[in-house]
Structures are given as structure tokens and as C-alpha cells.
Amino acid sequence: MPPTCFIFNPTAGPSRRRDLPTLVARHFGPLAADDYVIRPTEGPGHAVELARAAAAEGFAVVAAVGGDGTVNEVGRGLLGTAAALGIVPLGSGNGLARHLKVPLGLAAALRRLAQPAFGRIDVGRINSRPFFCTAGLGFDAHVAEHFALAGTRGLGTYLRVTLREYRRYRPVPVRVELNGQVLATDCYVLAFANASQYGNDVYIAPRADLRDGLLDVCLIDALPVGRAFRVSLAMALGNLPETKAADYYQTARARITAAAPLGFHVDGDYLGRTTEFAVELLPLALAVAV
Numbered sequence: 001m002p003p004t005c006f007i008f009n010p011t012a013g014p015s016r017r018r019d020l021p022t023l024v025a026r027h028f029g030p031l032a033a034d035d036y037v038i039r040p041t042e043g044p045g046h047a048v049e050l051a052r053a054a055a056a057e058g059f060a061v062v063a064a065v066g067g068d069g070t071v072n073e074v075g076r077g078l079l080g081t082a083a084a085l086g087i088v089p090l091g092s093g094n095g096l097a098r099h100l101k102v103p104l105g106l107a108a109a110l111r112r113l114a115q116p117a118f119g120r121i122d123v124g125r126i127n128s129r130p131f132f133c134t135a136g137l138g139f140d141a142h143v144a145e146h147f148a149l150a151g152t153r154g155l156g157t158y159l160r161v162t163l164r165e166y167r168r169y170r171p172v173p174v175r176v177e178l179n180g181q182v183l184a185t186d187c188y189v190l191a192f193a194n195a196s197q198y199g200n201d202v203y204i205a206p207r208a209d210l211r212d213g214l215l216d217v218c219l220i221d222a223l224p225v226g227r228a229f230r231v232s233l234a235m236a237l238g239n240l241p242e243t244k245a246a247d248y249y250q251t252a253r254a255r256i257t258a259a260a261p262l263g264f265h266v267d268g269d270y271l272g273r274t275t276e277f278a279v280e281l282l283p284l285a286l287a288v289a290v
């Protein structure tokens with residue numbers, strides 16, 4: 001098994017696995033002997049530094065133990081290094097893990113990591129910030145912002161925040177340049193998908209491929225109640241492109257200018273508001289061990 005550094009976020013996920021070191025030792029220890037270390041994060045952003053340090057120490061695999069936010073931080077720390085990203089999915093949504101078919105059970109995920117398959121995946125970037133799963137402008141980012149402010153987490157809070165903000169949210173006019181064309185449209189949601197889903201098997205771009213050198217772009221210009229139901233159902237069924245409720249494009253880069261400051265998220269974390277966005281894809285820029 002490859003030397004592995006586990007970087008674990010004790011606050012990720014619904015169950016807050018503060019006992020993770022014991023569990024990893026139980027499942028991985030007998031297989032690994034001296035070949036692994038476990039390093040907990042102490043706050044947001046810490047996993048970037050821990051991952052970079054682990055790669056510099058020569059660990060072949062640096063495993064993010066948490067959800068997509070933790071995966072994003074570990075992945076960012078590993079970009080440009082020789083180490084591969086592993087995932088032990090303990091988050092709430094686990095979008096990248098689900099796309100990559102990493103087992104969701106802890107014991108199975110650890111067994112897989114002991115004998116991983118090495119490969120590479122594309123990496124997206126929005127305003128210089130890397131993303132591995134999805135980035136987006138508009139309502140999704142607005143919900144991510146208010147979810148972070150809600151005080152509690154979990155699916156119940158997420159649904160409550162989504163419904164409340166749906167009644168308040170108004171789309172913003174944008175100008176989108178991609179593939180030599182210019183779209184002047186309203187942005188309710190403009191999502192850039194490297195992986196197919198937001199997590200929890202909710203598919204924003206079911207045809208997205210992590211190795212095709214392209215981002216799948218999903219544009220929803222308005223979301224009246226009837227369309228909101230259709231979009232929600234289609235995202236759960238994984239057939240949104242087959243409906244007429246969203247427009248799809250594929251591109252390796254895009255520029256967006258918004259008529260008013262527009263919120264954006266990266267792998268589900270709200271990053272703020274701005275009017276200019278540059279999106280690009282770095283082909284096969286990250287090594288993975290899954």
C-alpha cells in the first residue's frame with residue numbers, strides 16, 4: 001500500500017466523526033503498519049497547508065477525510081505536486097466521491113485506499129480558485145451563503161434555507177462569453193461542472209466527465225414555481241439535460257460579466273460577490289488515488 005497521509009476535518013458531515021483516528025487505525029492499521037499518519041484540521045483552510053506539507057514529505061497519497069470542502073482544500077494543496085488525492089467520504093454531500101464511485105462506507109473506503117487505482121482528473125478554476133466538482137454563480141451560491149450563516153447544518157436546514165431564499169432571490173442579467181459566442185441572458189443559475197453532481201446524487205450535469213478536458217455548463221435563466229419543480233425532480237433523476245428547463249454548453253473557458261455583484265461558490269463553499277468571472281479548465285491537472 002502507498003504511504004498515505006489522512007487529513008481529516010472533524011467538523012465535516014452529519015455525524016462529526018471525532019473518533020476517526022481510532023476508526024482509521026482499526027480499518028487501516030493492520031494493513032498499513034508504519035505507512036500512514038492522521039492529521040486533523042484546526043480550521044478552514046488548514047487542510048491546504050497540511051496537504052502541501054504531506055506532499056513535500058513524500059506521501060504518495062494524501063487522503064481528504066470529509067466532504068467536498070475538505071476535498072477542495074486537500075486538492076488545492078496537492079496541485080503541482082507528485083502526490084495523489086484520496087477520498088474518505090465523511091461529508092454531507094460527497095459529490096466528488098460519488099462521481100468517482102468511492103465507496104461511501106468507511107471500512108470499504110479505507111480498504112479501497114489501501115490498494116488504490118492511480119489516475120488523473122481535470123481541474124476547474126474560477127477567478128483563480130481551483131475547483132474539482134462544481135463552481136457556480138447565482139441561486140446556488142446564494143443558498144451556500146445563507147446555509148453557512150444558518151448556524152446549524154444538515155439536510156433539514158438546507159431545505160429550509162433553499163425554500164426561504166427561493167422566495168427572495170431575483171436573477172441578475174449577465175453577459176457570458178464561451179466558445180466564441182456571446183449570450184446575453186438572466187442568470188438564475190450558471191453552473192460549471194467538472195463532476196456531474198452537487199452531492200447526495202443531485203445531478204446538475206449528469207454527462208460531465210472528469211477527464212474530457214471540458215466543463216459542462218448549465219444555464220437556468222429563470223425559475224418560476226413550475227420549472228423549479230421540474231428542475232428539482234430532473235436533478236434527482238439525473239435527466240436535467242433531457243428537459244427543456246436548462247441550457248447546456250461545454251467549454252474549456254468562459255468569461256462572465258454581471259450587471260450587479262453576483263455571488264459565486266466553489267465546491268459548495270460561498271466565496272463572495274463580484275461582477276467579473278474568468279473560468280477555465282486545466283486538463284488532467286490533479287493525480288487521484290481512488
Ligand SMILES: Nc1ncnc2c1ncn2[C@@H]1O[C@H](COP(=O)(O)OP(=O)(O)OP(=O)(O)O)[C@@H](O)[C@H]1O
Binds near residue numbers: 013014094
Ligand atoms: N477543524 C475545523 N473546524 C471548523 N471548520 C473546518 C475545520 N476543518 C475544515 N473546516 C471547514 O469545514 C467546511 C466543511 O467541510 P466539508 O465540506 O468537508 O464538509 P460538509 O460540508 O459536511 O460536506 P459536503 O461539502 O460534502 O456537503 C470546509 O469548508 C472547511 O474549510
